[in-house]
Amino acid sequence: MRTATGLKLLGVLVGVAVAGVLIGLYVDKLSRDAGSPSYTVPVTTQGGHKVVDLTIETVAAVGPQLSPEHPDYVSYLIRNTKGMWERRTVWRLPANATVHVTIYNFDGASGLRNPLYARPQGVDGNVMTVDGKTLNVIPPDDASHTFAVPAYGLVVPIAPVADDAKNQCGYAPCAMSMAHRTIKFTFHTGKAGHFRWQCFVPCAAGWIDGFGGPMQTIGYMDGFLNVE
Amino acid sequence: MWSSPGRRVITAWIVLSVVATPIVAFVVGPLFPPGNGSAQAAEQVFDNTWMAAIVTPVICLLVVFFAYALTQFRHTGGELLDGPPLRDDPQVRMWWIGLTSVTVLFLAAFGTYELLQNGSGGGQGPKPIAIPKGNKIPVQVIAQQWQFTYRYPTYGGVETPQLVLPADTYIELHVTSLDAIHSFWAYELGVKADANPGVDNIAYVKTRGPRTFHVRCAELCGLWHGYMFDNGRVVPMSRFTAWIKSQQRDFAPIAKYLPKYATVYYPDPQRRAG
Numbered sequence: 001m002r003t004a005t006g007l008k009l010l011g012v013l014v015g016v017a018v019a020g021v022l023i024g025l026y027v028d029k030l031s032r033d034a035g036s037p038s039y040t041v042p043v044t045t046q047g048g049h050k051v052v053d054l055t056i057e058t059v060a061a062v063g064p065q066l067s068p069e070h071p072d073y074v075s076y077l078i079r080n081t082k083g084m085w086e087r088r089t090v091w092r093l094p095a096n097a098t099v100h101v102t103i104y105n106f107d108g109a110s111g112l113r114n115p116l117y118a119r120p121q122g123v124d125g126n127v128m129t130v131d132g133k134t135l136n137v138i139p140p141d142d143a144s145h146t147f148a149v150p151a152y153g154l155v156v157p158i159a160p161v162a163d164d165a166k167n168q169c170g171y172a173p174c175a176m177s178m179a180h181r182t183i184k185f186t187f188h189t190g191k192a193g194h195f196r197w198q199c200f201v202p203c204a205a206g207w208i209d210g211f212g213g214p215m216q217t218i219g220y221m222d223g224f225l226n227v228e
Numbered sequence: 229m230w231s232s233p234g235r236r237v238i239t240a241w242i243v244l245s246v247v248a249t250p251i252v253a254f255v256v257g258p259l260f261p262p263g264n265g266s267a268q269a270a271e272q273v274f275d276n277t278w279m280a281a282i283v284t285p286v287i288c289l290l291v292v293f294f295a296y297a298l299t300q301f302r303h304t305g306g307e308l309l310d311g312p313p314l315r316d317d318p319q320v321r322m323w324w325i326g327l328t329s330v331t332v333l334f335l336a337a338f339g340t341y342e343l344l345q346n347g348s349g350g351g352q353g354p355k356p357i358a359i360p361k362g363n364k365i366p367v368q369v370i371a372q373q374w375q376f377t378y379r380y381p382t383y384g385g386v387e388t389p390q391l392v393l394p395a396d397t398y399i400e401l402h403v404t405s406l407d408a409i410h411s412f413w414a415y416e417l418g419v420k421a422d423a424n425p426g427v428d429n430i431a432y433v434k435t436r437g438p439r440t441f442h443v444r445c446a447e448l449c450g451l452w453h454g455y456m457f458d459n460g461r462v463v464p465m466s467r468f469t470a471w472i473k474s475q476q477r478d479f480a481p482i483a484k485y486l487p488k489y490a491t492v493y494y495p496d497p498q499r500r501a502g
Binding site for chain 1: 370372373374375377387388389390406407408450451452455458478479481482485486487495
């Protein structure tokens with residue numbers, strides 16, 4: 001009788017412990033990936049220094065192929081090593097590395113609520129290139145999106161596709177022959193950490209303050225840099 | 229007047245209170261948050277110490293009575309019977325009402341007096357009634373999803389994502405928001421003020437020596453609310469002057485696009501925002 005009770009008690013304790021560990025692992029995964037599978041960005045070494053080329057794009061609508069549940073969400077996408085675009089916004093980057101970023105923007109202007117973010121900050125020289133031209137500011141009302149990592153003091157405004165541009169991309173995937181802008185800049189990762197990135201432009205059409213839906217969902221206009 | 233258990237409880241309460249109250253007032257109290265990062269923070273520690281010291285005898289009474297009841301009023305066997313009937317005691321009742329009333333009224337008066345000195349670091353709305361004397365440097369705190377930025381109207385209205393303040397200086401914080409409801413909480417400075425769109429919420433703080441402090445949003449404001457934090461710095465005036473010049477230089481390209489300094493903003497760029 002006592003042995004049976006003891007076994008039951010042991011079983012309950014083991015069950016609770018296992019459940020606790022599983023919940024912990026799940027929460028850890030959620031906090032790291034936040035519903036968006038992480039993407040490990042390939043690293044090269046130049047003179048003993050780690051260098052990363054991060055190629056991403058922004059689209060007005062992600063489309064049914066990449067997001068059947070929210071095809072009309074505005075979104076960031078990342079280009080994988082096979083040249084395919086994926087909707088993943090949690091990126092694994094090496095610590096103390098140089099990151100060269102290229103953003104292809106297929107979206108039009110939305111405008112910034114705070115003009116301050118129209119000034120590139122936290123990147124090399126506090127400048128970016130837009131279609132090859134070096135700029136240290138863009139008109140705030142023209143901003144299509146921003147790429148911002150507040151913990152790094154990094155903000156880069158993204159120039160828009162003109163309203164009257166021909167061959168605009170309705171939804172992803174967008175061919176490179178379609179109207180787009182090319183934004184390039186460089187920043188540096190520091191020590192290891194878990195840093196969020198976001199867009200500061202209220203670009204979520206139809207949502208309160210333009211900041212609902214894709215602006216509040218990891219995997220679209222927000223994500224993490226898992227610097228390791 | 230008192231039954232034997234009553235005498236024992238009262239005696240134990242007085243002894244415990246005489247020991248515990250000075251410990252709370254002089255040993256534990258000075259360790260209370262938020263520390264002495266500003267005049268307001270130090271005042272909050274003083275206020276919290278006073279209130280904790282006053283409430284200590286009350287807690288001691290509860291602890292003693294609870295412990296006494298648990299250990300002495302136990303059923304030890306035999307038939308389970310009702311206890312003696314409760315009876316009213318006018319003297320006890322009057323003491324109870326009198327002491328608790330005096331305590332509560334004193335705390336209300338004490339708290340009001342302290343608040344009226346300089347606002348105690350709290351947001352006072354657009355028309356503050358507790359305005360400290362002397363010169364103040366205005367600094368605007370602009371909240372947005374999900375970062376605080378800061379404007380310095382007496383330095384050309386420069387805006388920057390960093391909060392740097394001169395040491396030993398009165399600062400007049402004007403807290404507002406561009407979108408949702410946020411709350412500006414500079415913990416070590418003892419400052420907490422709601423950031424509402426269209427509202428100029430004014431709070432005062434007098435900095436002390438150089439230090440770093442934490443800034444957090446204290447109002448659930450969306451996806452990245454938990455990441456809406458930063459570090460601020462209090463630096464000597466000479467370093468502050470050099471820093472503000474560097475900010476004016478760094479953000480010169482955006483200066484022409486910033487709106488004229490105002491206590492509140494109603495930004496309207498949202499071609500898509502619903």
